[in-house]
Each structure stands twice: as C-alpha cells, then as structure tokens.
Amino acid sequence: MKALPGFRDFLPDQCAARNYIFARWREVARRYGFVEWEGPILEPTELYKKKSGSEIVDQLFNFTDKGEREVAMRPELTPTLARVVAAHERGFRKPLKWFSIGQFFRYEKPQRGRLREHFQLNCDIVGEESLSADAELIALAIDAMRIFGFTANEFTVCISDRSAWNQFISENNIDSERVAEFLQIVDKLDRYRLDELETKLKPFRVSTAKLSDFLASGNIEMATGVGEELRRRGLSTFVEFDLHVVRGLAYYTGVVFELFDRQKKFRAIAGGGRYDNLIRQLSGGAISMPALGFAMGDVVLGDLINETPAARLQMHNQFQWNLWIDIYVVIAKEERRSDALAIIQALRDRFCPPLHRNYHVSYPLVAEKVGKQFQNAEGLGARVAILIGDEWPDVKVKILHTRKEQLIGKQQLFDHLQSLMRAAVQEDQFIARL
Amino acid sequence: MKALPGFRDFLPDQCAARNYIFARWREVARRYGFVEWEGPILEPTELYKKKSGSEIVDQLFNFTDKGEREVAMRPELTPTLARVVAAHERGFRKPLKWFSIGQFFRYEKPQRGRLREHFQLNCDIVGEESLSADAELIALAIDAMRIFGFTANEFTVCISDRSAWNQFISENNIDSERVAEFLQIVDKLDRYRLDELETKLKPFRVSTAKLSDFLASGNIEMATGVGEELRRRGLSTFVEFDLHVVRGLAYYTGVVFELFDRQKKFRAIAGGGRYDNLIRQLSGGAISMPALGFAMGDVVLGDLINETPAARLQMHNQFQWNLWIDIYVVIAKEERRSDALAIIQALRDRFCPPLHRNYHVSYPLVAEKVGKQFQNAEGLGARVAILIGDEWPDVKVKILHTRKEQLIGKQQLFDHLQSLMRAAVQEDQFIARL
Numbered sequence: 001m002k003a004l005p006g007f008r009d010f011l012p013d014q015c016a017a018r019n020y021i022f023a024r025w026r027e028v029a030r031r032y033g034f035v036e037w038e039g040p041i042l043e044p045t046e047l048y049k050k051k052s053g054s055e056i057v058d059q060l061f062n063f064t065d066k067g068e069r070e071v072a073m074r075p076e077l078t079p080t081l082a083r084v085v086a087a088h089e090r091g092f093r094k095p096l097k098w099f100s101i102g103q104f105f106r107y108e109k110p111q112r113g114r115l116r117e118h119f120q121l122n123c124d125i126v127g128e129e130s131l132s133a134d135a136e137l138i139a140l141a142i143d144a145m146r147i148f149g150f151t152a153n154e155f156t157v158c159i160s161d162r163s164a165w166n167q168f169i170s171e172n173n174i175d176s177e178r179v180a181e182f183l184q185i186v187d188k189l190d191r192y193r194l195d196e197l198e199t200k201l202k203p204f205r206v207s208t209a210k211l212s213d214f215l216a217s218g219n220i221e222m223a224t225g226v227g228e229e230l231r232r233r234g235l236s237t238f239v240e241f242d243l244h245v246v247r248g249l250a251y252y253t254g255v256v257f258e259l260f261d262r263q264k265k266f267r268a269i270a271g272g273g274r275y276d277n278l279i280r281q282l283s284g285g286a287i288s289m290p291a292l293g294f295a296m297g298d299v300v301l302g303d304l305i306n307e308t309p310a311a312r313l314q315m316h317n318q319f320q321w322n323l324w325i326d327i328y329v330v331i332a333k334e335e336r337r338s339d340a341l342a343i344i345q346a347l348r349d350r351f352c353p354p355l356h357r358n359y360h361v362s363y364p365l366v367a368e369k370v371g372k373q374f375q376n377a378e379g380l381g382a383r384v385a386i387l388i389g390d391e392w393p394d395v396k397v398k399i400l401h402t403r404k405e406q407l408i409g410k411q412q413l414f415d416h417l418q419s420l421m422r423a424a425v426q427e428d429q430f431i432a433r434l
Numbered sequence: 435m436k437a438l439p440g441f442r443d444f445l446p447d448q449c450a451a452r453n454y455i456f457a458r459w460r461e462v463a464r465r466y467g468f469v470e471w472e473g474p475i476l477e478p479t480e481l482y483k484k485k486s487g488s489e490i491v492d493q494l495f496n497f498t499d500k501g502e503r504e505v506a507m508r509p510e511l512t513p514t515l516a517r518v519v520a521a522h523e524r525g526f527r528k529p530l531k532w533f534s535i536g537q538f539f540r541y542e543k544p545q546r547g548r549l550r551e552h553f554q555l556n557c558d559i560v561g562e563e564s565l566s567a568d569a570e571l572i573a574l575a576i577d578a579m580r581i582f583g584f585t586a587n588e589f590t591v592c593i594s595d596r597s598a599w600n601q602f603i604s605e606n607n608i609d610s611e612r613v614a615e616f617l618q619i620v621d622k623l624d625r626y627r628l629d630e631l632e633t634k635l636k637p638f639r640v641s642t643a644k645l646s647d648f649l650a651s652g653n654i655e656m657a658t659g660v661g662e663e664l665r666r667r668g669l670s671t672f673v674e675f676d677l678h679v680v681r682g683l684a685y686y687t688g689v690v691f692e693l694f695d696r697q698k699k700f701r702a703i704a705g706g707g708r709y710d711n712l713i714r715q716l717s718g719g720a721i722s723m724p725a726l727g728f729a730m731g732d733v734v735l736g737d738l739i740n741e742t743p744a745a746r747l748q749m750h751n752q753f754q755w756n757l758w759i760d761i762y763v764v765i766a767k768e769e770r771r772s773d774a775l776a777i778i779q780a781l782r783d784r785f786c787p788p789l790h791r792n793y794h795v796s797y798p799l800v801a802e803k804v805g806k807q808f809q810n811a812e813g814l815g816a817r818v819a820i821l822i823g824d825e826w827p828d829v830k831v832k833i834l835h836t837r838k839e840q841l842i843g844k845q846q847l848f849d850h851l852q853s854l855m856r857a858a859v860q861e862d863q864f865i866a867r868l
C-alpha cells in the first residue's frame with residue numbers, strides 16, 4: 001500500500017525540512033506584525049464556484065458529504081478569508097494584517113513543482129486601499145525569501161498591474177464574458193509560438209503587435225508608487241516591473257506580482273495581488289473592504305532550497321535541533337535501571353537556559369551491550385552520553401564528538417551539563433536563530 | 435456563508451491557543467527523544483476498512499475522486515503509520531520513536547468535546563515488545579499533560595490490559611466474529627442501566643455478575659510491570675489500574691490506557707495502547723513488528739485548559755508573544771516616512787539576542803494623527819513605540835506600559851532597544867519557556 005498519487009508521506013528528515021519552512025514563514029510574518037489565523041480544510045463547494053475562476057473549480061477534490069452537502073477540500077485560502085472577514089471584521093482594528101500556514105488541494109496531473117496537495121503561507125492585508133499596503137505586502141514576500149538565505153542573485157519579484165490590463169481590455173472592446181479566458185492566454189504567453197498566439201487572440205480581435213506594444217510600454221502607474229516605497233526599504237534590487245504577470249485567478253483588481261527564481265527554471269515561487277471587490281461579492285454586498293494578499297507554496301520553495309548551497313546549508317544546520325537528541329543515558333548495569341529512570345525523568349523535567357528549553361533525552365528500553373548503546377547514542381545525534389554503572393552515585397559524562405569524558409557526582413550533574421550545553425550553543429551560533 | 439457544521443474557523447486568539455498546544459506537544463515529545471513525521475490527510479479508504487473497526491468506517495468522510503479512486507479523509511493516524519513503517523522501516527534504527535501533529539476527520543453529530551475535525555498529537559514506538567516501551571509511552575502521555583500545568587489533582591491515567599480481556603473472552607467462549615461488538619459494550623458500560631446491560635450481554639452468554647467480578651479483580655499482570663517503571667520515574671500519583679478501559683478500536687492487543695480529568699466531566703483526553711499485529715496485517719504478512727501508541731486531541735484538552743485557572747494563565751502568558759508586536763513606529767511627520775521605512779526595515783532585519791529572534795514591528799500604512807497611532811500601538815500590544823518626527827535624526831523611544839520616554843540618537847537606537855527588551859524578558863520570565 002502506498003500514499004495516493006500526488007500526496008506525500010513526510011519521513012522524519014522531510015518533516016524537519018517542512019517544519020523548518022513553517023518556522024521561517026511564521027517568523028517573517030510576525031516581523032511584519034501579521035497575526036496568524038486558520039480556516040477549515042473542507043468548505044462548501046459554493047465558496048469556490050462563485051469567484052475563483054473555472055480552472056480551479058475543475059480541479060477541486062469535491063464530493064457530497066453524508067449530510068447531502070456539496071463540499072470541497074480547499075484549493076486556496078482567499079475565499080475563506082473573505083468569508084471570515086465578512087463575518088467577524090467588526091471585532092478587529094483595521095487594517096487587518098493576517099497570515100496563515102496550511103494545506104491546499106488540487107486534482108491535477110502531478111509534475112515537478114506541483115503535487116495534489118501542498119502547504120502555503122498566505123499573507124493578507126484587509127481594509128487599506130493605499131499603495132503603501134501593496135508595498136508592505138511585497139516587502140514581506142521578499143523577506144519571506146531572504147529569511148531562507150536567498151539573495152537577489154537567486155530570485156526576483158515581477159510586479160504588474162491588473163488595472164492597466166483592465167484598461168487595455170476596455171480599449172480593445174474585449175467581451176466582458178471572456179475576460180478570464182483572455183487573461184488565461186496572457187498568463188501562459190511564453191508557452192505559445194507566434195502563430196499559435198495569433199490564432200488564440202483572433203476571437204478577441206487583438207493583434208500580437210498590439211499586445212507586444214502594450215507589454216513593452218511597461219507603463220505601470222500604480223506600481224511606480226510601490227517601487228518607490230520598496231526602494232526606501234532598500235529592496236529595489238529584488239524588483240522588476242513586467243506586465244506579462246497577470247495571475248490566473250479571476251478576482252484580482254490592482255497590483256499583482258509573482259516571485260521567480262532568476263533562471264526561471266521553476267514555476268512561480270509565490271504570487272498575489274489586490275482583490276478589492278471579493279469581500280463585497282462574497283458577503284452579498286453587505287460589507288465592502290479593499291484587500292490584497294499573496295501565497296507562497298512549499299514545493300517549489302523546497303526544490304529551490306535544495307538547489308541553492310547556502311540555503312541548503314542553513315536548513316541543514318537547523319535540522320539537528322529537530323532531528324537529534326541532546327543526551328543519551330547509557331545503562332551499563334541493569335541493576336541501576338531504576339536510578340537511570342529517575343535521572344532521565346529529572347533531565348526531561350529540567351529547563352536548560354542555554355538551550356531555552358528542557359533536555360531531549362533517550363536511553364535503551366531493554367538491556368543492551370554498552371558498545372551498542374554508544375552506537376545508538378551517536379545514531380540519535382546525542383551531544384552527550386551519561387553512563388550509569390559501577391561508579392554510581394558518580395556517573396561518567398562523555399562529549400560524543402570529542403570523546404572527552406569525566407566522572408561527575410550525581411549532585412554536580414546538572415551544573416556540569418548546563419556548562420557543556422552553553423559551550424555547544426556557542427559552537428553552533430545558529431541555535432539562537434531557531 | 436459559514437463554515438461547515440463541526441468545522442472551526444481559527445480567529446487569531448483561537449489560532450494562538452492552537453499553536454500554544456502544538457508547541458507544547460512538540461516540545462514534550464522531543465524531550466522523550468521522539469522525532470516528528472507526518473502522513474497525508476487523504477488516504478485510500480481501503481486502509482481504514484481493513485482494521486479500524488466498523489464504527490470508524492461508518493463515520494468516514496469518504497468519496498470517489500476524479501480518477502475513480504475510493505478515498506477518505508483520515509479518521510486516525512495508526513493505519514498510515516503502519517503503512518509507512520512497513521514501507522520504510524529498513525532505513526531506521528529500532529525502536530522507532532515517532533510523533534506527529536495533524537488534523538483528523540469523522541462524520542458524526544457535533545457535540546461538546548467532539549467536532550467533525552480535530553487535531554491530534556500521535557506518539558508511537560515501533561519495534562519493541564518489552565513493557566518498558568509501554569511505560570515510556572505512558573510517561574510521555576502524563577508529561578504531555580504536566581507540560582500544560584496540569585497536576586495529579588486534575589487528571590489521571592487509567593491503565594488496562596486487552597490481553598486480560600482476550601483471556602476473559604476466550605474463557606467465556608465469546609464468538610470471535612463478535613469480539614469487537616462485545617468490547618464496544620464494555621467501552622460504553624457506564625452509559626447503561628443494569629437491566630439494559632443484561633439485555634446487551636445476553637447474546638454473549640455473559641452475566642453482569644461475572645463481568646463485575648472480572649472488573650473488580652483488577653488483576654493486570656502486565657500492567658504491574660508498567661506501574662513499577664512509572665513509580666521509579668516518580669509518576670505513580672497519576673496512575674490507576676482499571677479494566678473498564680478497553681478502547682474502541684479493534685486492533686489493540688496488550689496494555690491500553692486512557693487519560694481523564696479527575697472529575698470525569700469530559701470525554702477521554704487521550705488514549706492508546708499496544709497493537710502488535712497491525713503492521714503485519716497491513717503489510718500482508720511481509721513485516722511483523724510490535725508497536726504501541728497514543729493520541730491526544732486538541733478539543734477536550736482545550737476545554738480543560740480553559741476550565742483550569744493555572745493552565746489557562748500559563749497559556750495566556752504565552753499568548754502575547756504570538757499575538758502582539760514588539761515595536762510600533764509612530765510617524766509624526768509624513769515628510770519623515772522614508773526615514774521611518776528605512777528604520778522599520780532595519781528593525782525587522784535585526785536579531786535581538788534577549789528575544790532570540792528579530793523584532794516584530796508595525797507602523798501606520800497611511801498618515802494618521804499621532805494620538806491615533808499611539809492607540810494603534812497599544813491595541814497591537816507593542817512594548818515600545820518609536821516616534822519619528824521633528825527631532826530627527828533623534829527619535830523618541832517610549833515604553834508603553836510605564837509611559838516613560840527618552841530621546842535617543844539614531845545611532846544608539848539598537849543598543850537602547852536591546853536593553854529595553856532584556857528588561858522586558860526578565861519581567862516576563864516565561865518567554866524563556868516558549
């Protein structure tokens with residue numbers, strides 16, 4: 001038996017990588033003063049039918065539940081956000097700056113960078129129409145890459161403007177019923193040969209020349225203000241303006257943006273923009289609030305971390321504190337198991353200031369040769385082994401990577417361990433950044 | 435539009451409570467040397483049909499996906515663990531000590547302590563048949579309560595033994611086809627009046643007297659060894675032996691246990707036990723490994739935290755570091771917005787040793803009156819406000835809860851903030867335990 005196609009089992013090192021991504025996402029969103037919230041994984045299908053656009057609806061994991069409700073595993077978070085904000089906005093100071101880390105589902109062909117499930121960081125600002133909000137959001141998206149060790153050599157943010165497109169659409173008299181279809185063509189522009197593109201555009205009575213002129217104009221009034229704010233923050237090197245970016249989803253209204261690796265080897269790492277009308281539409285006109293947001297998925301990001309040496313090293317440096325233990329208690333005499341268990345419990349109960357947490361401790365569940373126990377200690381990544389045996393009530397404390405050992409009285413054990421851990425933390429400065 | 439019945443929206447303070455529970459679960463499992471893994475939320479329905487027992491299968495959120503696969507949103511983790519271990523066990527040192535924090539789904543009537551989704555901590559030990567493993571697992575379950583501030587006044591672990599029941603079943607010639615049904619009756623014993631119980635037991639030819647005698651015997655040989663190990667760890671006050679506990683699921687084989695609040699006001703807080711045959715069954719006989727585990731849900735636990743003053747206080751003390759920001763930058767002169775943005779970016783980029791992380795910073799996205807900005811700063815829970823205005827390049831730094839303020843040169847700002855944060859951390863010792 002295997003997992004379903006497009007679904008992942010996270011073995012311990014894959015789970016540590018996932019948790020590393022989550023922890024960094026949470027940390028960067030908090031730096032920006034965003035607070036965390038979460039919605040349900042299952043929602044009424046209706047929520048997506050209304051506004052997300054047809055591509056996403058065709059890819060839903062949807063079904064009828066045992067209570068005859070039409071339900072869907074969520075493909076994206078924005079409609080849930082609009083629903084929750086419409087219901088609860090009165091209880092919160094505006095603008096809302098909210099983020100969320102959760103799992104999303106789409107039934108499509110699994111391929112590189114795209115599975116049937118993935119995790120996303122979603123960050124949204126609700127209740128502010130000023131371009132300052134767009135700048136704050138894009139700055140956060142940039143820092144959500146920098147926090148993994150990526151620099152302007154590795155990624156770029158392409159900023160575009162749906163309202164410029166809307167103007168183009170109105171000037172070229174494109175049928176309002178077919179705007180989504182037109183934007184889908186633009187979204188996938190670089191996949192078509194020129195003659196294919198001409199055929200695609202024919203029904204819209206737009207020539208490729210006219211489209212090229214528009215794309216080259218790069219005349220993005222709104223985005224200029226955003227660019228200026230990003231420059232003040234020292235983030236200009238990460239930014240490009242590019243009308244090619246339109247975003248697939250139907251509900252965007254203003255500035256839109258996508259993050260790409262510099263070599264464009266991968267799909268977009270993240271994307272988002274303004275959706276000023278969605279909350280009004282989903283609340284049936286009861287509440288109207290400007291809003292904007294972006295999402296960053298874990299799959300492309302994970303691939304990029306793995307292919308970027310500095311980012312990979314940063315991740316692996318932090319692994320050991322998730323995957324490894326601090327102390328292995330070697331029971332050299334079975335007669336001392338009772339004493340060992342008391343010490344193990346005391347260690348797990350004990351706060352260690354240099355580690356900012358209690359000790360992580362393991363031991364042999366059944367009698368084993370001492371040599372085998374030391375092998376286990378190293379296999380589990382322990383820093384220190386405590387050997388309990390003939391010398392009791394003294395114990396041997398051994399630093400595993402230097403093989404230095406010392407006989408310590410039971411009374412002095414905790415002080416001694418604390419100074420060992422202080423030294424270990426100073427060696428591994430990164431722990432301070434966990 | 436609302437969330438589906440039995441599904442929760444997590445607004446920021448509810449999400450902070452959830453994250454607090456997750457963080458404590460993760461920490462206690464790591465103390466015991468368990469490593470984190472995770473499985474998919476959607477699995478082949480087959481995985482549950484085989485072994486979980488009929489009650490759980492009737493409550494599945496199951497459907498046929500777009501590729502004609504029978505799939506189900508997972509109701510529990512153990513079958514996935516057995517699947518993953520059977521596929522990957524060769525890559526890991528035994529015994530495995532694995533934990534997981536994830537969401538699970540059951541279609542049943544939403545009621546107090548039970549929704550249609552909940553989060554669970556799952557902890558499992560695979561590859562060790564000794565009772566030492568049962569003791570280690572139960573000790574972890576106890577500490578998974580102590581870590582929230584609960585004491586022996588608030589909860590108890592009831593330990594029982596499925597193998598004693600199996601002996602009772604065989605001595606009383608209960609039809610092997612109907613064992614699950616019989617155990618379900620025992621599991622819900624205290625819901626029946628005596629005459630109801632007699633009717634229920636009649637088909638099994640077991641008298642209530644015989645059942646009472648067995649329950650009173652409390653003769654749990656295996657559990658005695660477990661009790662002794664827990665005593666050595668100083669955990670006896672948390673433990674009771676009680677054959678009433680059988681656990682609903684069909685696959686348990688040995689020691690089983692449940693955690694209850696002392697007053698038994700709530701459903702079980704956690705439960706688990708040994709399932710030595712499940713991995714063999716799910717691997718079609720290819721691999722045989724003894725295993726045991728428990729799960730603790732977030733719903734009953736959350737209710738109990740809210741009803742226990744010490745536990746609630748501990749949770750709220752830690753909230754502020756998830757919900758609140760550190761610094762609010764007040765822009766007193768719009769002409770200084772550029773300078774403010776540069777400072778904001780620098781603060782967010784700056785590691786603050788006493789906090790063990792970077793600063794969390796917010797500011798007004800558009801021009802606002804200074805008084806309103808200070809209100810916002812307090813509403814967002816900021817410790818410190820930095821006022822940028824006429825005094826530039828000096829700035830005013832104000833500690834919000836004491837209202838003490840000081841004029842500081844831009845150059846000295848970071849040193850000054852760091853010493854303020856050091857004082858704040860010393861005031862709130864709990865941050866060290868986050």
